[in-house]
Amino acid sequence: MSTQSDTALSIRVNGEARSLRVPPHATLLQVIREELGLTGTNHACELGECGACTVLLDGEPTLSCLTLAHEAEGKEVTTVEGLGDEDPHPLQEAFVEEGAAQCGYCTSGMLLTAAHFLEDHDDPDRDAIEDAISGNLCRCTGYTKIVDAIELTARGEYE
Amino acid sequence: MSKGLLREQAEPAFDVIGEEHPRVDSWEKVTGEAEYAGDLDRSRLAHAVLKRSTAAHAYLEGIDTSAAEAMDGVLAVMTGEDFPVTFGSLPAGQDEHPLAQEKVRYVGEPVAAVAAVDEETARQAADRIEVSYDPLEPYTSIEGALEEADEPVHDKGYGNSDRVAALEFGDVDAAFEEAAHVREDVFFYEGNTHVPLETHSALAQWERGRERIHLWASTQCPHTVHRVLADALDLPERKVHVHANTIGGGFGGKVDVFPHQLVVAKLSQLLERPVAITLTREEVFYTHRGRHPVLMWIKSGVDEDGRLLATDFKSFLDGGAYASLGAATTYYTGALQALTYRLPNYRFRGMRLNTNKPPCGPKRGHGAPQPRYAQELHMTRLADDLGLDPVELRRRNFTGPDEVTTNYLEITTNGLAECVERVLEASGWAEKRGSLPEGRGVGFAVSSFYSGAGEPTYWNDMPHSEVQIKVDRSGAITAFSGAAEVGQGSDSILADIVAEVFGQRPEDINLVVADSDETPVDLGSYASRVTLMMGNAARDAAEKALQPILEAAADELDVPSDELVAEDYRVYPEGDPEAGLDFEDAVELAENEQGLVGAVGNYTPPEKLGDFPGSGVGPSPAYSFSATVVEVDVDTETGEVDVEQVWMAHDVGRALNPMSVEGQVEGSVYMGLSEAMLEEQTFFDDGLHRKPNLLDYKTLTPQQMPDVESLLVETDDPRGPFGAKEAGQGPLLPIPPAFADAIDDAVGVRIDETPVTPRKVLQALDGRHVGPEDVPDADYPDATHVEVPDDAKQGLR
Numbered sequence: 001m002s003t004q005s006d007t008a009l010s011i012r013v014n015g016e017a018r019s020l021r022v023p024p025h026a027t028l029l030q031v032i033r034e035e036l037g038l039t040g041t042n043h044a045c046e047l048g049e050c051g052a053c054t055v056l057l058d059g060e061p062t063l064s065c066l067t068l069a070h071e072a073e074g075k076e077v078t079t080v081e082g083l084g085d086e087d088p089h090p091l092q093e094a095f096v097e098e099g100a101a102q103c104g105y106c107t108s109g110m111l112l113t114a115a116h117f118l119e120d121h122d123d124p125d126r127d128a129i130e131d132a133i134s135g136n137l138c139r140c141t142g143y144t145k146i147v148d149a150i151e152l153t154a155r156g157e158y159e
Numbered sequence: 160m161s162k163g164l165l166r167e168q169a170e171p172a173f174d175v176i177g178e179e180h181p182r183v184d185s186w187e188k189v190t191g192e193a194e195y196a197g198d199l200d201r202s203r204l205a206h207a208v209l210k211r212s213t214a215a216h217a218y219l220e221g222i223d224t225s226a227a228e229a230m231d232g233v234l235a236v237m238t239g240e241d242f243p244v245t246f247g248s249l250p251a252g253q254d255e256h257p258l259a260q261e262k263v264r265y266v267g268e269p270v271a272a273v274a275a276v277d278e279e280t281a282r283q284a285a286d287r288i289e290v291s292y293d294p295l296e297p298y299t300s301i302e303g304a305l306e307e308a309d310e311p312v313h314d315k316g317y318g319n320s321d322r323v324a325a326l327e328f329g330d331v332d333a334a335f336e337e338a339a340h341v342r343e344d345v346f347f348y349e350g351n352t353h354v355p356l357e358t359h360s361a362l363a364q365w366e367r368g369r370e371r372i373h374l375w376a377s378t379q380c381p382h383t384v385h386r387v388l389a390d391a392l393d394l395p396e397r398k399v400h401v402h403a404n405t406i407g408g409g410f411g412g413k414v415d416v417f418p419h420q421l422v423v424a425k426l427s428q429l430l431e432r433p434v435a436i437t438l439t440r441e442e443v444f445y446t447h448r449g450r451h452p453v454l455m456w457i458k459s460g461v462d463e464d465g466r467l468l469a470t471d472f473k474s475f476l477d478g479g480a481y482a483s484l485g486a487a488t489t490y491y492t493g494a495l496q497a498l499t500y501r502l503p504n505y506r507f508r509g510m511r512l513n514t515n516k517p518p519c520g521p522k523r524g525h526g527a528p529q530p531r532y533a534q535e536l537h538m539t540r541l542a543d544d545l546g547l548d549p550v551e552l553r554r555r556n557f558t559g560p561d562e563v564t565t566n567y568l569e570i571t572t573n574g575l576a577e578c579v580e581r582v583l584e585a586s587g588w589a590e591k592r593g594s595l596p597e598g599r600g601v602g603f604a605v606s607s608f609y610s611g612a613g614e615p616t617y618w619n620d621m622p623h624s625e626v627q628i629k630v631d632r633s634g635a636i637t638a639f640s641g642a643a644e645v646g647q648g649s650d651s652i653l654a655d656i657v658a659e660v661f662g663q664r665p666e667d668i669n670l671v672v673a674d675s676d677e678t679p680v681d682l683g684s685y686a687s688r689v690t691l692m693m694g695n696a697a698r699d700a701a702e703k704a705l706q707p708i709l710e711a712a713a714d715e716l717d718v719p720s721d722e723l724v725a726e727d728y729r730v731y732p733e734g735d736p737e738a739g740l741d742f743e744d745a746v747e748l749a750e751n752e753q754g755l756v757g758a759v760g761n762y763t764p765p766e767k768l769g770d771f772p773g774s775g776v777g778p779s780p781a782y783s784f785s786a787t788v789v790e791v792d793v794d795t796e797t798g799e800v801d802v803e804q805v806w807m808a809h810d811v812g813r814a815l816n817p818m819s820v821e822g823q824v825e826g827s828v829y830m831g832l833s834e835a836m837l838e839e840q841t842f843f844d845d846g847l848h849r850k851p852n853l854l855d856y857k858t859l860t861p862q863q864m865p866d867v868e869s870l871l872v873e874t875d876d877p878r879g880p881f882g883a884k885e886a887g888q889g890p891l892l893p894i895p896p897a898f899a900d901a902i903d904d905a906v907g908v909r910i911d912e913t914p915v916t917p918r919k920v921l922q923a924l925d926g927r928h929v930g931p932e933d934v935p936d937a938d939y940p941d942a943t944h945v946e947v948p949d950d951a952k953q954g955l956r
Binding site: 033037038039040041042043044045046047049050052079080081088092095096097098099101102103104105106107108111127129130131133134137138139140141142143144145146147 | 181182184185186187188189190191192193194195197198200353354355356357358405406407408409410437439440645646647648818819821822825826827828829830852853854858860861862864866867
């Protein structure tokens, strides 16, 4: 991906400061996957339609396939690899226990979207959860167990 | 969580089997550690991009690759001339090329390939390849493909007809003469595609020293890829190594062998460096192999009590440009009708037509959802004609356990009647049908499906699934299986079964899967075969591997080996854990005694009973059965339909992990509803795809997805591992007809084609017929007459 027009990019990724040189047109998804080797963030539609590439940019869910890497300059990027601290995030526990991941390809985007949603929704009903994840496609689960896992996490069943 | 297993009282004592527990691969999937083929990297990795046809049907006049070749960073440019190979996934279906030869047959067909130092360069180079076409008239519909034309899609000598089936079981015309009532209907089921979230990826690496090709790919069938790749590169099969990575969804879309897999392997061999490709979403729409559009005609004759006497069925499949698994699909459109209902006299005629569109192939339910839509709606209308309750009419015609169908399918367990009872009770059907307020309604349908194809994908008599177990002195148990985890839970089934036999936890079983060098053969993750076939092979291997461990412990403890059990990581006399040995100590004794402990297990399905053309399609060791009720709310102003709830009862034989089975049922309901309501892969008249992206190709959203109550019925099939049958496809099948039936109950309109969109609902409310009027006249060969099994076997006496 490197070219002569590469420019400097400084971001924090999952708490670590990273300095890179990337082309001006590189997407954040390309940088995350190809430069940083964080392949937990997935490519699936390249057009912002499916949510599989969702990361948190300064805490906000962001489609990394539609975001230029340089837009993230100076910002904090959280990918699925950075979700949770020393312990797994309760949502990760819930997705495992409730069977919310089948093929797993949508899972990282779902987790990050849901993690952000739960930060300011203590007791959401299922409709609110469905609205929150409506930008994230899943072809395996019928969403049922994903909504279950998020709902149970919101209720504090997973710590 | 699993809402009421039917036979809890008869439950044998299992530890892992029947227990709800996380899948063994779930942690790697929630942490991002799962490794999909597109995640792989290699030093000196080159990237490939395919140049695809912009013409639907044309001769290739010339391909000018000079501008591409002149680009910095371009390593190789290849056209069909450099790779003149014909291939196909089935022996009956060798008509495809990695890169087009002389002619292109659909928009999106690979014409040339570029390998470059990075993907961007490869893409720019592919854009600079100039292809000139000499266009031909494209065929884009069933009716069009049937018309006489100078230049068919393929020159096979039968116009555009790719595959024809014509079978008659019993004497259909005579039986119609006896009928008290006869009805015929015409239906059309639109094509749609899998949309696995992971786009296809492959990485090939030529090993110079040993002259071997290695291929890592997102494939449901690494064994098929192995065989076809060896042929394509003209290498002995032992020189080919294929590994299926973690797969980000398949649904049948990654069963076939694909041009891009063969192309990167060829490029890698040529360049002597690794070459990778990841398809774009748009390319996945062209790669397709999804649901065939099928036009159907069904005619039934019944006696005065509504018992089916004669059934006549025709299907016309729009196959797209190449065979794929279409030979099987064609027969599948006629194979399962007699599995759900007893059809004492049954004629089936099917025709698959080539058109200038991406090839259709196997999608979840392979060839069965389309006739299911026709047969179920037809049954409800027959009941209406006779003034009978639609459930009652069906009950009078259900197949039962331990019988042989008209077309020689051998049913072992059959929970259909139980499924119906459960689903009617849970849904409140009796109070709701015909009684809900205007605009609301409930629909009903039943179905049946196979648990694995009885015939292999290529002719041989070897086992369909083979599993190896190694147990070493550390006490570690490793299971080796060729089955591919596509998200359906195959790794967990393997771990669960081995863990059950050894008395350990699934997460402690090491797995090596889906790798032609490292694992024995498994035919792949298709046809709902893995749980039953791989599961039986795993149980066989595990029980054999445990035996020397039990015997060594028996010597040590001075207890007969058949009185010992392996439980809780120990081997001990049943009922007396304290008296036993730790598992690893028992393994060490066995290894002292005989050397390395291990075993192989095999599974070969029973031989088919029928012997007629197409008799290989339909036979299975066991069949699952389903019944569903769908409740809807129809907005008569907009035609929009809200699905309020779905109740799905599914005879799974035994739920090895009820949570995982529910996941398969819910996923099937989702996919069935999504294609019933809105999914359609459609084309302009010139063969251009109307919506090759996820913005225009709509799938059901979380807000549209209703609550699903899964009712698992257990019939403990003698042929399934611990009694298990399939769950991943069967529950999809009854959803589309039940959805259409619910709309009929809600607002009194019949819609004879999918998807049932709001626009069609409005048209129907406006009094217009929505659906095909008729099927074309087609030139079928005379039907092969097949004598039906005697009445007793059919359950008719």
